[in-house]
Amino acid sequence: MSKVFFEVLQKEEFEQVVYGYDKFSGLKAIIAIHNTALGPAFGGTRMYPYASEDDAIYDVLRLSKAMTYKNAAGGINFGGGKAIIIGDAKKDKTEDLLRAYGRLIEGLGGRFIGGVDIGTDEDDMVIVHQETNNCTALPEAYGGGGSTSMATAHGVYNGIKAAADEVFGSPSLNGKTVSIQGVGHIGFALAQSLKNEGAKVIVCDVDPTNLKKAQDELNVEVVSPEEIYDQEVDIFAPCAMGAILNDNTIPRLKCKMIAGSANNQLKDEDKHSKMLVERNIVFAVDYILSVGGCINNSHQFIGYNRERAYAQVAGNITTNIRKVLRMSQEKNITTVEAARQLAEQRIQSAINRKSWFLNK
Numbered sequence: 001m002s003k004v005f006f007e008v009l010q011k012e013e014f015e016q017v018v019y020g021y022d023k024f025s026g027l028k029a030i031i032a033i034h035n036t037a038l039g040p041a042f043g044g045t046r047m048y049p050y051a052s053e054d055d056a057i058y059d060v061l062r063l064s065k066a067m068t069y070k071n072a073a074g075g076i077n078f079g080g081g082k083a084i085i086i087g088d089a090k091k092d093k094t095e096d097l098l099r100a101y102g103r104l105i106e107g108l109g110g111r112f113i114g115g116v117d118i119g120t121d122e123d124d125m126v127i128v129h130q131e132t133n134n135c136t137a138l139p140e141a142y143g144g145g146g147s148t149s150m151a152t153a154h155g156v157y158n159g160i161k162a163a164a165d166e167v168f169g170s171p172s173l174n175g176k177t178v179s180i181q182g183v184g185h186i187g188f189a190l191a192q193s194l195k196n197e198g199a200k201v202i203v204c205d206v207d208p209t210n211l212k213k214a215q216d217e218l219n220v221e222v223v224s225p226e227e228i229y230d231q232e233v234d235i236f237a238p239c240a241m242g243a244i245l246n247d248n249t250i251p252r253l254k255c256k257m258i259a260g261s262a263n264n265q266l267k268d269e270d271k272h273s274k275m276l277v278e279r280n281i282v283f284a285v286d287y288i289l290s291v292g293g294c295i296n297n298s299h300q301f302i303g304y305n306r307e308r309a310y311a312q313v314a315g316n317i318t319t320n321i322r323k324v325l326r327m328s329q330e331k332n333i334t335t336v337e338a339a340r341q342l343a344e345q346r347i348q349s350a351i352n353r354k355s356w357f358l359n360k
């Protein structure tokens, strides 16, 4: 088992994986640190009742590596990491458990900074913070960046405008038609910004409450979750689940651009990014657009100021999506490959800076 596990760590170049157990609170947590070339590993805390330990370790490794690329491409000085807590957030989350998790982070001496993800929220971080300063996503009243989702939505909207400028020749979304899959925290905020700008918005959701809210408050057009793929639109914004761009859905798409917040939208990065190119559909890479929450949270460590943080969210994402789309054109590579190169260049620059210093 251990030999096999080290092979996995070696192949994907993980630095460290830490298991934490606390008898008193029942905490079972895993923290994976993928890469710290740019700074401390920075990633959310997912609390989920994984069916098996294998499922949990698979998820935390996959997610922590993705954070390395997301933070690097996003232009912040943090590496990639992720934490999972095995358990049902509705039943098993207690103050003792969160504090034990905080002590686990504290024991890593600053190599990992934990934020929120599925199953954890800003209020949980207030409790974690009682044990460690190495946590983020605190409410603004506690010196943190407040709602991670709102910052993410701000970045996605600005990223879509920059991508529209590259693809359609204007950042204006007035008169454009945009379909949104999922009107939860981000999809709703995005729909609101788009409607305010004069776009036509078509939405779907599997949750009737969220759908009704969007319909009542934003006057958007509604289609069924299955019909969302068939809409003739300028932009399709996936803001719900991963792996929704696949062999079955891509041939149905009638959009010119895909730009949304959902993580890992392509089922198979290589194959499905090429399928989109063949259909002249521009893929505005998900993690380039959805890094706003991380950028916003990083401002906690320099003294949080919302105006400055939101300006950096919009600025970095605008610059990076333009870079990715142009690099893809100039080098004749997919946008996914361009985003990967952008992230790897930043990581390599950090490594070069350190070796220059050491070699002096």
Ligand SMILES: NC(=O)c1ccc[n+]([C@@H]2O[C@H](COP(=O)([O-])OP(=O)(O)OC[C@H]3O[C@@H](n4cnc5c(N)ncnc54)[C@H](O)[C@@H]3O)[C@@H](O)[C@H]2O)c1
Binding pocket: 148, 149, 150, 152, 181, 182, 183, 184, 185, 186, 187, 204, 205, 206, 207, 210, 225, 239, 240, 241, 242, 261, 262, 263, 290, 291, 293
């Ligand atoms: N919240 C953040 O800061 C953040 C950051 C980066 C990426 N993301 C990703 O963005 C996406 C949206 O995040 P969120 O915070 O708005 O989540 P959310 O849970 O608030 O909203 C997701 C919405 O999608 C709906 N949905 C689920 N399955 C669906 C389906 N098959 N068809 C249509 N709708 C469906 C849900 O009912 C819900 O209304 C997620 O993939 C998330 O991982 C979020």
